Amino acid sequence: MKFNKLAVIFLSLSLCGCSKDYNIEPNKLPIAHIGKEYNQTLKITGGRVIxxxxxxxxxxPSDMNISIEPIDQNEADAYNNLKISGVPKHKGTFTINIYASFYAGGDGELDKTYEFVVKE
Structure with a gap:
């Protein structure tokens, strides 16, 4: 009986230890302004992005003039460090959805939607 309880506890702890916590920071984007330079870095943690x-x-809009790219595409972890930059041309509330999966992450995924607000 004791062996069964120990086995259940061991398996539970093992499975919890294998789960990953993938995050992207910051949680919320700062407000952008039409005609003003916008630069924001994003950092994905918890594993290396594939x-x-x-x-x-x-x-x-197609002429928004905002890009979202890895900071250094030559680095192994380039997709863990992103940059949103440009000079917005349109006012409004837009969405940016970022999706990634991870090396050795099993079925681990990151799926984050940001609200990108541009004011005058």
């Missing part, structure tokens, strides 16, 4: 799985989707 570049082939990395996706960014936004609903910006």
């Amino acid at each position: 570049p082939q799985s990395f996706e960014v989707k936004d609903n910006f």
Whole structure:
């Protein structure tokens, strides 16, 4: 009986230890302003992002003049460090969705949607 309880406890702790906590910071983006330079870095933690799985989707107008890119595409962890930059041309509330999966992460994923607010 004691062996069964120990086995259950051991398996529970083992499974909890394997789960990863993937985060992206900051949690909220600062407000942007039309015609003013915008620069914000994002940092993904908890594992190394697989570049082939990395996706960014936004609903910006085609001439918004804002880009979202890895800071240094030559580094192994480039997709863990992102930069949102440019000079916004349109006022409004837009969305930026960032999706990534991770090396040795099993089914671990990051799926974060930001609200990108541009004011005059």
